[in-house]
Amino acid sequence: MKAFLAKLFASYIHRKENKWITNPIETQNNVFKSLLKQAQNTEFGTDHDFKNIQTIADFQAKVPVRDYEALRLYIDKMVAGQPNILWPNKPLYLAKTSGTTSGAKYIPLTKESMPYHIDAARNALLAYIHETGKSDFVSGKMIFLQGSPILDEKNGIKLGRLSGIVAHFVPDYLQKNRMPSWDINCIEDWETKVDAIVNETLPLNMTLISGIPSWVQMYFEKLIEKANKPVGQIFKNFNLFVYGGVNYEPYRQKFEGLIGRKVDAIELYPASEGFFAYQNSQKDNGMLLLLNAGIFYEFIKADEFFTENPTRYTIANVELGVNYAIIISTNAGLWAYNIGDTVEFTSLHPFKIRVTGRIKHFISAFGEHVIAKEVETALQLVVNKHRAQITEFTVAPQITPYEGLPYHEWLIEFEKEPENLQAFSEDLDNEMRKQNVYYDDLIAGNVLRKLVIQKIEKNGFQEYMKSQGKLGGQNKLPRLANDRKIADFFVSK
Template sequence: MGLKSALSRPLAAFVTSRYQKWQQDPIGTQQRVLRTIVAKASGTAFGQDHDFNAIQSGQDLARQVPVRDYEGLASYFERVKHGEADVLWPGKPLYLAKTSGTTSGAKYIPLTEDSIPNHINGARDALLHYVRRTGKSAFLDGKLIFLSGSPELEEVSGIPTGRLSGIVNHHVPAYLRRNQLPSYTTNIIDDWETKLARIVDETLTAPMTLISGIPPWVQMYFDHVVARTGRPVGEVFPAFNLFVYGGVNFEPYRKKLFDTIGRPVDSIELFPASEGFLAFQDEPGNPGLLLLLDAGIYYEFIPAERFFEPNPPRLSLAEVELDQQYALVLNSNAGLWGYSLGDTVRFTEKYPFRVVVSGRIKHFLSAFGEHVIGEEVEQTLREAMQQHPEAEVVEFTVAPQVSNDPAVPSRHEWLIEFARPPHDVAAFAAALEAGLRHRNVYYDDLLTGNILAPLQLTALPAGAFQRYMKSLGKLGGQNKVPRLSNDRNVADGLTSAASV
């Protein structure tokens, strides 16, 4: 056992014991967090505009602070971006995390002196919980790879700015930095394909023990390793025994990833975002992620089906129910207030409170009134793959196909890039149809009433999703293809990329 592996065990015991303390009173912990962050931000421009001195409870917060997304808070974020102090949080942020936006273009999320430990400690504590629960710590003595954005930062109004993963890279503990790959020189390469080739060069002969990243980009790395060596990843890296991932639902990628590895390895799921590190898998084998309640974030939960109402209910942790879909709202020591993250979660347990990330509140398909959400299509695809175990999926998305001919019903189109197609594509499509009808009564009613025709499955050629993302300048890093759309923008872009 190496020194790092040995020292991690008492540290893991200490950290997990601290978590157990706040888990004993999760509701009280959240109330304390709310009082602390509101009091500290009461003198800011936002705090004065929303009379933070009148906020003593979650009900007060909901009355004083409306729910808004990044665009709704843009006027405040712009003031922060232009160097103004005391806007959303006391002083100026340490960093601005630059991430892809929607109607606003790029988003600039503040990371403050108070909030940056949340991002650093969350990932660290996920690994330490794994050490504590399993007794396995040898991975800390090998080489660790974190597939991330460039750590090279620019300055915006004197504030260091870059991708969250690149910012966090600067805070990797010194005792792990010697173990970390890729090298800084490789990590700052902008072109993802060039960077990926260099990462393979650096890691092929290294004793890799931990590999981490967003699943589709890890799969690209694995594919390059296999193409270069002709061997499964688990054979190329015999010491590789821990895969850490987050950012998207893992299930559609699970089979192909583990087939590429060629043997079982342990895994840990994380729930990171530029706005905060929110949860991690604290128990191996338990799909629920422990919601971090003592990390400077006060959570609110809006029932997903009521999110678009003028004044939807905003529930505290004490009011949530199991197996219900909630849109996540954050209030934090990064200066986010009534901030709609865009993600939906579903609670799998209480005491401790564990969630699964079920989709995006804006990524739903309801072009015909069917209200299909991301979790439903992901579960449907997983079930179809279980029925057709030969099939391997690289990536997929679902879009409406609206017919202009009254005699021809509209339908859903599933655009799937297979690494290995099903033997019977028609049967696979039928399994998708049956699965979605089972999960979504509105979709079933539309099929029964002949309002919609059976879905169309479009198999895309190899590399279509990569070419599409490259055409947008979003290949690699933390960029993701939406699972669902209410328009044809993604579908048409993929169709064009498939023809190249």
């Protein structure tokens, strides 16, 4: 009965979503006007003359692009409990995230923004049901690997990790199906928590598993260690994997080995700042940009981002295949806010995106500006060619080697090593030269020598994340960096 009702609900939501999908520019214009009207009497709205903003051009002239540090004057007042700073009243929650330069970051969640976080995740599953007709998974157990739902309080506002906050909003119709149990979900230590989840879920009919791939992998490996058989045999009805946070492709082959068969996958793009997109079709990997979710989007070309007064585009004038920094204004009170991610459009009818990396996560020690999408694409091609398997990896520049020319150092934890590591390395360098013309020029001009691979021992990256207090939950290993913070951790061991 639950599976049948899910199909009916999926059909209803599909028709409802199609109304804004087929009117994207009008939808975004309405969101833009609504946001300004609701916030015009806040401190931020007064300071930036929201009442006299008539057009998007007016907004761009009056409201500069800011990151967390640049918006901090307002955020600190909001965190201190003052109302009507960035958005009317106080936020319902503060999502606590770990910043790189500013320590802990507090991202507001309001009564207006919170429902969109819940509805988007639900609608991603409903889109899958509508397209494929597969709904049996709703009758089984579903696990969401997430942070602890135990919340603290700061100046009368509850705070915690986004995934922990969202755990309080699981719909009633999913409560009986949802795993892990509340007590186990409250365990703070990640390794202890995963062990407990394994013991709890082993005898159950798990049909859907969700989480960041690197941490789901840890769960799968512990399941196999305990049961001594592939995950697909442990959970015979497990047929849907839902993930977000990182590119799944480097993990896909590894996961199919752990599961023992292929399963459908849905990519989500949630963040503390908003739920931006989800994969609404199994026929392509693009994620539908959510244009009606209380977020007004702007985009800046990544290669112009650090120039003075770069052009700010809307969906009305973006192009396919261009790497953009994504800028948001939201019904949680973030205005022209740089979330740090870069995306490219894979479709303009409807608007679909894929995440390409982080605006600050690149290697340009020599002007090459290598981005995450390029290293992931190159590695995936070479992994497939050599029939290797990767557990995790990151890339860093080596500017001052003991001898010879500088180079890019690839730190790779292999699940299955290639038969010929030297040939693997040569092919990887050649693919990188195809992906990035500037890197190719530097190699050809003898400014850089070919990349060097450093093999990382099993669970080495988990050890690194643990050393940083970032094991589990929503934490992700950067794919690449313009410094050697991660690389030097392994060199110093």
